[in-house]
Amino acid sequence: MTDEHTKPKKQAQPEDVPGASGGWETSRRGMLKALVSLPFVGAFAYNYLRKRAADDTKKRAILEELGVTEGPAFIPEAISKPPSERVRLGIIGFGGEGESLIRHAGFAHPDWVEEQRKSAAENPANKALEVYLSQEDLNVAITAVCDVFDVRADRGIAASQVDVRPGGGGANPPAKRYRHYADLLQSGDVDAVIIATPDHWHSLMTTAAVAEGVHVYCEKCLTRTEEEARAVYDAVKPSDIVFQLGHQNRQSEAHNKARDVIDANILGPITLVEGTTNRNTPWGAWVWDIHEQGNPQTIDWDLFQGPAPNKVPFNLERFFRWRCWYDYGTGLSGDLLSHEYDGVNQILQVGIPKSCVASGGLYYFKDGRDVPDVFQAVYEYPDRELTFVYSATLANGNYRGLAFMGHDATMRVSGSLTVTADSDSTRYKKKIEDGVIDTSRAMFTYRPGFKGIDAVTSATEEYFVSRGLLYTYRGGRRVSAYHLLIGEWLDVIRNGGETSCNIDRAFEEAITCHMATRSFKEGRKVTWDPTRRRIV
Amino acid sequence: MREATRAGSETLDRYSPFQVAVLVLLRMFIGWHFLYEGLAKLTNPYWTSAGYLAESKWWFAGIFTDIAANPTALTIVDYVNAWGLLLIGIGLMLGLFTRSATIVGMVLLFLYYIAAPPFVGFVYSMPTEGSYLVVNKVLIELAALAVLLAFPTGTVFGLDRWLPWKRQSDRAALGQAGA
Structure with a gap:
């Protein structure tokens, strides 16, 4: 604002101030000035409502045409009833995938817990531990571990007795190590088994589990060859065991x-x-x-x-x-x-x-x-x-x-x-x-x-x-898809039904x-x- | 102007009707913009500042990306931001608590600006509708609010008129303007 654009200086008119002595005329003028925004507010409200209505109509028209709802997909609860009896779980193959599956079943290796704790302290964006701890307690015990590599078998045993668990469950007794999977399946210590070995073993192990009446969660791919796929199918299909293939996208x-x-x-x-x-x-x-x-x-x-x-x-x-x-x-x-x-x-x-x-x-x-x-x-x-x-x-x-x-x-x-x-x-x-x-x-x-x-x-x-x-x-x-898939498998074991990635x-x-x-x-x-x- | 600086707005020269008109219009437009930005965010269940914050560059990037990564902080920031915009918008349009609305609006714009300044060497994945170098529309809107702060209009052309503690301050400058 420069001087040539301003009027000569003058004191404010007292009658413009509400409550000050002054005529009706001037105080009404002041009021009108104060309400100068009303046309703008009105225009805003009019345009806003028109826009909303237009957007709604468009959205409704599209959704009606499409015939789908905006809400989340309907997915039956992975777990239909709270887990009743405890399932004794064995793991064959405690490599990267096996360790991850057991963690999603509620048993993280203590080193992993420590690592994630440190990592979360440095980077609050890392929520892996939080997600793990908020998992549902699946009421399982890891009773048996089988791995051909001593270090991994020991890691499996350590995980089976971890005390940092979802649902605050305390430490379980350590799992027993089996060198051969057949011993694990025949031990009578497991109701269900997770197979996370390389593919060339899947068929023999699954077939052996069926023979022992042990439920199977098997990692993909189902088998290494076509012949093995037929053999597994022919064994599992007529049996009473509950089978789940590990495709988390389900x-x-x-x-x-x-x-x-x-x-x-x-x-x-x-x-x-x-x-x-x-x-x-x-x-x-x-x-x-x-x-x-x-x-x-x-x-x-x-x-x-x-x-x-x-x-x-x-x-x-x-x-x-x-x-x-x-x-x-x-x-x-x-x-x-x-x-x-x-x-x-x-x-x-x-x-x-x-x-x-x-x-x-x-x-x-x-x-x-x-x-x-x-x-x-x-x-x-x-x-x-x-x-x-x-x-x-x-x-x-x-x-x-x-x-x-x-x-x-x-x-x-x-x-x-x-x-x-x-x-x-x-x-x-x-x-x-x-x-x-x-x-x-x-x-x-x-x-x-x-x-x-x-x-x-x-x-x-x-x-x-x-x-x-x-x-x-x-x-x-946020929940782990692995956790949900294992949970679904256990739920079918307890309560019947069909797994989403069945045989x-x-x-x-x-x-x-x-x-x-x-x-x-x-x-x-x-x-x-x-x-x-x-x-x- | 020298006089004005010395003695504050009370002794400001009266504005010409044109000056008053553009000042009030500027206030309406910025208020309109804030109000709609707030309403649009509040009515869109998918809206979140996470994307904007996560893209943050420059000195304060650490703080902003931390907020984006923390769900609780993010929920609070989203809530405060959307309601803040809405209330500032109402304040500016109605001329209610105009001074506070202007200042808080400037603070918000300042945060937007420093979260993602268009400095040389910073590239953002979010598309902009124009081309900006150092100065962007956020900074210009911030400067426009600074103008409104320097030349307030709320106590005459707004509901601030009826706030009991509002005295003659900016009314003095506007009292006789021919609007």
């Missing part, structure tokens, strides 16, 4: 919501589904740590090799990085394609494909492994009129996710879920023309646990989170993975013969 909220979207037929005819894996770290490519105490004295190498087709002299890489060899697993097929496929099977219920063509190569990790690090598989489902493409590389981190492509819309499923209308959709044509649906943005977004962000500690962990494989949400609270789903998973492995190894298209139950 408990992911976004995956369950995706099923609602499919049921409501929002996407129109789906002709292409694309599942992908992109990882770019040695760890993500199974170059796992070699324990300093691993040697022929601490590791029972012969027992480890067991049914592996090729017997080789003691080899630390093969023991600690077994996923890199076809003797123990199936590489990308059994490890990561299996997850993508099970996600697709959970959402679309596609079953076993008619045919598969796979290709790939070992292009980056030339460290002596014999499984490919770049791998693609194309599956045909003529009955469903769709193709499922799996595409993976272990040497690039470009996230591509899992996409269901329909004529009317595309659905992307990761930790969250988005549905975007297709600009050439027939069904949404009118709504797109009317401007109700905008094809440049998602018309439907579902974000479980939308409040807050989670700290993720590594690229591999981030990969798992984005796939809904590590955490999911129940009522906005039928497990068989479909195994055959689908093995079709890709066989197609890749034999360099030809393979098909599934449903009557003879053979890959041909």
Whole structure:
């Protein structure tokens, strides 16, 4: 404000002040001045209400058209009743995955507890310990541990008697170590067993557990070969044991919501589904740590090799990085394609494909492994009129996710879920023309646990989170999907019912993975013969 | 102006009607903006400041990212922020507790600015609708509030008029303006 823009200085008029002596005229003028904002407030309210109404109408129109609710997916409680009798749990294979599964069952190794406590003190974003402690108490005891590596067996025993437990349960007596899994299964000390060994052992162990009437939670992939898959299926299917395959996505909220979207037929005819894996770290490519105490004295190498087709002299890489060899697993097929496929099977219920063509190569990790690090598989489902493409590389981190492509819309499923209308959709044509649906943005977004962000500690962990494989949400609270899947298995053991990844789903998973492995190894298209139950 | 600085707003020269009009209009617009920002956040169940805070750069980034990572702190910050915006907006529009609303508004804008300043070398993943170098719209709105603080209008063109403890301060400057 400069002088030439101001009027000559003058004292305030006393009659402008309310309560001061003055005429009706002036005090009314003052009042009008004081209320100068009213037209603005009115304009604001008018526009705000109009905008809300417009937004609501649009949203309602879209949701009505789509026929889905905005709320969380309906997922039956993983645990139907409070756990009654205590289940005695055995663990076969206490490596990275086995230790993680036992932790999600409520028994973290004391070192892990200490590590997380320190880590949380440094970085409050690390909530791993908090999530662990807020897990439901599953009322289990770890009574038996089997591992061919002494160090890991000892870790299992230490975890079984940990005193920092969800629900404040006190320490249990230590688990007994068994060197051979058959002894563990026959001991009479276990009601149920978690199998987290390399894939080449899954079939023999599961079959032996069925013979002893012991319930099984088995890690994916169900088996290493097609023949083993049939053998396991034929043993488990007619038995009374409760079987669960370890695909955590079965408990992911976004995956369950995706099923609602499919049921409501929002996407129109789906002709292409694309599942992908992109990882770019040695760890993500199974170059796992070699324990300093691993040697022929601490590791029972012969027992480890067991049914592996090729017997080789003691080899630390093969023991600690077994996923890199076809003797123990199936590489990308059994490890990561299996997850993508099970996600697709959970959402679309596609079953076993008619045919598969796979290709790939070992292009980056030339460290002596014999499984490919770049791998693609194309599956045909003529009955469903769709193709499922799996595409993976272990040497690039470009996230591509899992996409269901329909004529009317595309659905992307990761930790969250988005549905975007297709600009050439027939069904949404009118709504797109009317401007109700905008094809440049998602018309439907579902974000479980939308409040807050989670700290993720590594690229591999981030990969798992984005796939809904590590955490999911129940009522906005972060819970481990592993925990829910184990909880569901125990609940079925106690109260009956069906596990979400039962032996039928497990068989479909195994055959689908093995079709890709066989197609890749034999360099030809393979098909599934449903009557003879053979890959041909 | 020299006189004004010496003796405070009480002795400010009266504003011309045009000056009054633009000052009041500026107050309405900023109030409108704050009010809608607050309402939009309160009515959107998905809204959270987490993304903005987590992106924080510069000296205070540590504090902001810590808030984003802590659910309790984040809930409080989201709540205070949304209601703060709403109340500041109402205050500015109605001219009620105008001075406090202006100051708190400036504090909020200052926090937004230092959480994610457009300095050379800082890149944010969140898209902006324009191009900014050091000065962005948050800083300009902050400066605009500073103008409102320097040239207050609430006690005449607002409900502050009826606050018993409001004396002649800015009324003195505005009393005869021809609005």
